[in-house]
Amino acid sequence: MITKIDFTPEIKAKIPEYKKRAIEDLYSGKEHDNWKRKDTVEYLEYVYKLGKQKDKPVVIVADNILQYKIFYNLLFNNKMNSKYTKLINLIWFIKNKKKVTKHKLDSELFSELCSELCSELDSELHSELRSELHSELDSELRSELHSELCSELRSELDSELCSELYSELDSELYSELDSELDSELRSELRSELCSELRSELDSELDSELRSELDSELYSELCSELRSELDSELRSELYSELCSELYSELCSELRSELDSELRSELYSELCSELRSELHSELDSVKYNWLFLTTEYTRIYLMWYKFIKDEFLIKCKKEKELDYLYNKINSANISKLFLCKKIVLILRMPKKILRNNIGFHCISNDGAIQYDNQKIHYINGRKISSWIFDKYFNKTLTFNDFVKLENEDEKAGIITLIKGNEGNDAVLTFLGAEIIDKQTIKHTNDYSEGLTLYKTRMSYSFAQNSKGKLNQPLAWIRMVCPSTGAIYLIDTCPLFNDVIECAKFHRPQNIPIELSYLWSSAN
Amino acid sequence: MKKTFEFTGNNFHQGDTQWFSIDKLPDDIKKIEKQFIAASEQSGSFHALFGNYDIYEDKDCFVIDAKEECILNHSLKESLRDKSLNIAEVLPKKDHRHTIVPKGIYIVGIQQRFDPLAGIKKKVID
Numbered sequence: 001m002i003t004k005i006d007f008t009p010e011i012k013a014k015i016p017e018y019k020k021r022a023i024e025d026l027y028s029g030k031e032h033d034n035w036k037r038k039d040t041v042e043y044l045e046y047v048y049k050l051g052k053q054k055d056k057p058v059v060i061v062a063d064n065i066l067q068y069k070i071f072y073n074l075l076f077n078n079k080m081n082s083k084y085t086k087l088i089n090l091i092w093f094i095k096n097k098k099k100v101t102k103h104k105l106d107s108e109l110f111s112e113l114c115s116e117l118c119s120e121l122d123s124e125l126h127s128e129l130r131s132e133l134h135s136e137l138d139s140e141l142r143s144e145l146h147s148e149l150c151s152e153l154r155s156e157l158d159s160e161l162c163s164e165l166y167s168e169l170d171s172e173l174y175s176e177l178d179s180e181l182d183s184e185l186r187s188e189l190r191s192e193l194c195s196e197l198r199s200e201l202d203s204e205l206d207s208e209l210r211s212e213l214d215s216e217l218y219s220e221l222c223s224e225l226r227s228e229l230d231s232e233l234r235s236e237l238y239s240e241l242c243s244e245l246y247s248e249l250c251s252e253l254r255s256e257l258d259s260e261l262r263s264e265l266y267s268e269l270c271s272e273l274r275s276e277l278h279s280e281l282d283s284v285k286y287n288w289l290f291l292t293t294e295y296t297r298i299y300l301m302w303y304k305f306i307k308d309e310f311l312i313k314c315k316k317e318k319e320l321d322y323l324y325n326k327i328n329s330a331n332i333s334k335l336f337l338c339k340k341i342v343l344i345l346r347m348p349k350k351i352l353r354n355n356i357g358f359h360c361i362s363n364d365g366a367i368q369y370d371n372q373k374i375h376y377i378n379g380r381k382i383s384s385w386i387f388d389k390y391f392n393k394t395l396t397f398n399d400f401v402k403l404e405n406e407d408e409k410a411g412i413i414t415l416i417k418g419n420e421g422n423d424a425v426l427t428f429l430g431a432e433i434i435d436k437q438t439i440k441h442t443n444d445y446s447e448g449l450t451l452y453k454t455r456m457s458y459s460f461a462q463n464s465k466g467k468l469n470q471p472l473a474w475i476r477m478v479c480p481s482t483g484a485i486y487l488i489d490t491c492p493l494f495n496d497v498i499e500c501a502k503f504h505r506p507q508n509i510p511i512e513l514s515y516l517w518s519s520a521n
Numbered sequence: 522m523k524k525t526f527e528f529t530g531n532n533f534h535q536g537d538t539q540w541f542s543i544d545k546l547p548d549d550i551k552k553i554e555k556q557f558i559a560a561s562e563q564s565g566s567f568h569a570l571f572g573n574y575d576i577y578e579d580k581d582c583f584v585i586d587a588k589e590e591c592i593l594n595h596s597l598k599e600s601l602r603d604k605s606l607n608i609a610e611v612l613p614k615k616d617h618r619h620t621i622v623p624k625g626i627y628i629v630g631i632q633q634r635f636d637p638l639a640g641i642k643k644k645v646i647d
Contacts, residue, residue, distance in 0.1 A: 410638050462640030472637055479536065481617040488645065490635045506630020507581045507642075509541055510528075519533040521595075521618040 002310050011309045022301040025328065029350040029368075035331045037061060037131060043292075043323070043330035044342050050288040050319055055096040058088050058341045060128045064369040068345040071128070072336065075343060087129055092340045291323055294333050294347070300324040354378065361418040363391045377414050380407035390415055397428060401456075409460050413472075422474055422487025429454045429472060435497040441517045450476040451490070451497040464491040464503075475500050480520045531625070535593050536617045537632040537645045538568045540585075542625050550577040550584050555606040558583060558593075559631055568595050570622060572609030582630040585622075593620040 025031040041059045048057055060075065062068035074084050291299070304324050307314055314320065334345040350368040353359050357379020358366035365373025375382040386408060389395040395412070403409050417425050425431075435451040454471045461470040473492040478485055494500035502515050524547070531542035538558050555576055560567040570576075572591030577584040592609045594600075595617040604612065611619045633642040 461637040463637075464635065464640060464642070466640045470637070473635075479616075481536070488632075488634045489637055492637070503635075503642075504633045506539055506541075506628070506633065508579075508628055508630065509539075513528050513532075513541070514530070516530070517533050518531050519620060521533075521535045521620050 002312070006310060014309060015305065018301050018305045022297045022328070026297075026347055027351045027353070031328055031331060032347060032349045035329070035346065039326065039329040040331060040344060040346075043326045043332070044335075044344070046322065046326070047288050047292055051285045052283050053339070055092070055340070057338070058091045058095060058129075059344065060341065061344045061346060062128075063346055064371055065345065066371060068334070068343070071343055075341065076336070084129075088341050091129060289337055291327075292332055292335055292337070296323075296332070297327045300327055361415050363387055377411040380411060382408055382411040382415075386412060386415070390419075397430065400428075409458065423485075425472075426452060426474070426487070430456065431472070431474070434473075434495055435500075437497050439498065439515065441520065445480065445517070445520060447480070447517075447520070448478065449497040449501055451494060451500050452476065452487070453492055461492070463493050465493070475504065477501075526626075529625075531623070533620060534632070535568060535595055535620045538593075539630055539632055540593075540622070541628045543628055544626070546577070546586060546626055547579070547584060547628075550579045552576070553578045558629055565598050566595060566615040567598060567601075568593065568617075569601075569606060570594075571604075571606055571612070572622075573607065582628055585627045585629055587622055587624050587627070589624050591622045593622050595619070 025034075040061055044059050045056045048055075060071055062071050073080055075081055075088065290296075300320065300323055303314075303320055306312060307317070307320075331347045332344055333347045336343040348367045348369050350364075351358065352364070352366045352368075353376075358374075358376030358381075359378055360366040360375065361377060363373075366376035367374040373384075375384055375387050386395065386399075389399065390412070400409060400412050403412075413425060413429075416428050431452045431454045433450055434453045436449070438446055438448045440446045451473065452475075453473045457469050457471050459469050461472050462468050463470045470492045473490045473494070474487040475490045475497060476485060476487055488504060490500050491503060494503065498515050499511075502509075502511050502513075505513075505515075526543040526545050526547050529542040529544055533540050553576055555570075555574075557567040557569045570585060570587075570591050570593050573588040574591050575586040575588070577586070590609065592611055594612040595615050596612040597615050600612045604610070631644040634645045635641075636643050
């Protein structure tokens with residue numbers, strides 16, 4: 001077991017070396033300059049292999065964020081990707097050397113597709129696709145391409161025809177069934193109703209009339225009425241009952257059929273999906289696929305540090321060592337993983353940062369791509385327009401006041417201060433002198449101190465008691481050795497510059513101790 | 522550090538390192554190996570005391586017990602080659618002139634700046 005005791009100062013001292021290896025070339029731009037496409041492809045294919053994916057993915061690499069967005073839409077947006085899906089499938093088939101049926105592809109169609117590929121393969125995505133193709137194609141390309149295209153077309157046609165036929169058959173069968181059911185039901189109902197009505201009428205009339213009328217009249221009336229009623233009532237009742245019963249029976253039949261079919265289909269689908277999911281989950285090791293992010297190099301760095309420095313055995317040593325050795329050259333920033341295709345965004349050309357985070361106060365950008373720069377100051381993202389306006393000398397105090405984002409406000413102060421010094425901040429913010437005194441420390445050494453505060457308060461500025469919406473304040477000091485003027489940020493609560501100077505002494509020095517130097521260099 | 526000492530009033534500074542003389546060693550301080558009092562993050566320069574002294578560490582400051590007169594130098598790291606912190610000598614200066622530190626006990630710390638965004642004091646960084 002490894003304990004805290006094993007974490008010796010010697011081992012601790014090695015951490016910066018590991019960190020340096022993980023990020024130095026990335027930040028400096030060396031990694032970007034030395035990048036080779038095949039390193040990224042090999043890394044991804046190895047990860048897919050570790051993830052128990054049977055086939056190699058088609059790898060598409062975007063050089064910058066904008067390109068990544070365009071590629072993403074061309075490849076994955078349903079409204080735009082039909083053509084590219086075909087191409088990706090084609091490349092995937094070729095890359096994985098899939099054996100397909102040996103049907104001969106019509107030579108015309110083949111040449112058409114070939115020419116389409118050639119004419120289309122000229123934009124950025126096409127060049128990516130082309131390079132992916134080139135790396136995979138060998139002398140057997142033509143015959144394989146031929147058979148692949150054939151099978152692909154076949155399968156596509158199959159599926160298209162299938163869906164068309166299905167929809168056609170569906171509607172036809174439905175109408176046929178409907179009409180058949182209709183006629184059958186109608187005739188059945190009709191006969192049933194007729195017999196029922198007849199017997200009902202018969203019995204009713206019989207009992208009523210028989211008692212009141214004599215036999216003759218009875219027979220006459222009976223025959224008359226029978227014929228009349230027969231025709232009138234029969235037709236009326238028949239039509240009413242017929243329609244009611246018909247609709248009832250229909251809905252009953254339909255709902256019964258519906259529920260039966262539904263439950264059957266549901267259970268069938270469920271079992272099928274379940275088995276498919278199980279087999280996929282059992283075979284694919286998704287955990288490996290997570291070793292493809294911008295943080296992977298850090299995870300692997302700690303793996304390597306722990307393994308090598310504490311001499312720990314690891315079952316997956318070979319695999320993890322391979323990934324550790326390759327992750328930097330793979331140069332992956334972000335990626336979108338699918339079974340057949342991986343879209344990758346490369347790392348930036350250069351990264352600038354300080355102890356806090358991404359940081360750059362020049363107009364180069366803290367994160368630099370060929371066609372884009374992203375600005376950060378002390379780890380906080382700053383809008384490009386602030387840098388553009390500042391370096392065009394059109395940034396105004398009103399721009400500053402209108403900003404609602406406190407990070408951006410602080411960014412502007414740092415930008416001006418870092419590039420032009422505190423005096424420029426004073427001018428920009430409109431600061432005024434609050435107190436100015438000269439302190440005679442010794443007979444031959446005097447010091448002039450000045451306290452400044454802005455006229456306005458700023459929502460982001462605090463005093464030493466943590467209260468927000470304060471003015472900004474500075475104490476001006478002059479170095480006795482170099483004459484350099486320092487404007488040191490101070491707490492806005494002071495109005496006496498000597499009290500303010502005491503506040504800036506080290507933590508353990510009491511405020512009561514006089515502000516006097518016996519020597520200063 | 523327990524306040525079991527008095528400030529004598531003999532204070533001086535070299536750049537952002539500030540020295541405050543006290544009458545005796547404070548309690549609860551830890552003796553450490555001799556080292557730079559401060560080093561610049563950007564310029565490669567340092568403030569360091571050369572001579573016969575002991576150095577102690579406490580929260581946010583050092584305590585120096587100068588057994589005899591020592592020399593406080595502000596120099597570049599290149600000037601340190603073949604030099605020992607045990608020998609009081611003047612080194613080529615970077616920005617600030619050397620300071621002669623009389624025998625005595627001193628609390629040594631770095632000048633503070635106020636961060637208006639965080640509302641707290643921090644060490645001056647150069």
